[in-house]
Amino acid sequence: MTLEEFESIINATLDEIEEAFPGCLENVAVCVEERCGRIPKQAVKLRHGDTLMGLYQGVPRTERSYNEIWMMPDKITLFVQPILAEAKCLGRPAAEVIREVVWHEVGHLLGLDEKRARAAEQRRRGF
Secondary structure, three states: OOHHHHHHHHHHHHHHHHHHOOOOOOOEEEEEEOOOOOOOHHHHOOOOOOOOOEEEEOOOHHHOOOOOOOOOOEEEEEEHHHHHHHHHHHOOOHHHHHHHHHHHHHHHHOOOOHHHHHHHHHHHHOO
8 A cells, every 4th residue: 555545545534534523623633654663652551462553642622621722733643554564464454444543543632532432443343
């Protein structure tokens, strides 16, 4: 999969999310990086055996007050190599995994903790 194809799937998913939740992506930067680099696992609370495929950095919408209008943009970063490796490992189309990671990180933006974001993933997949 090329980087352009990867980003196209991200953009289509973001359009879908914006349609479902109008305005939720205002002041949000979405970035793509090859790998996650030197992010300590403890900082993102990864469970043993988990792979960091995406990262939300910011203040969730549910934790903001109405007077916090001059905040820095929230940031969602998607990591190409871990996502593609996960798709291959699970035998699933990369596009599905990319979509799930985007939805998962936007879930954090909207105030879902890890447990609730994972439960939402399961519901979207029909489990």
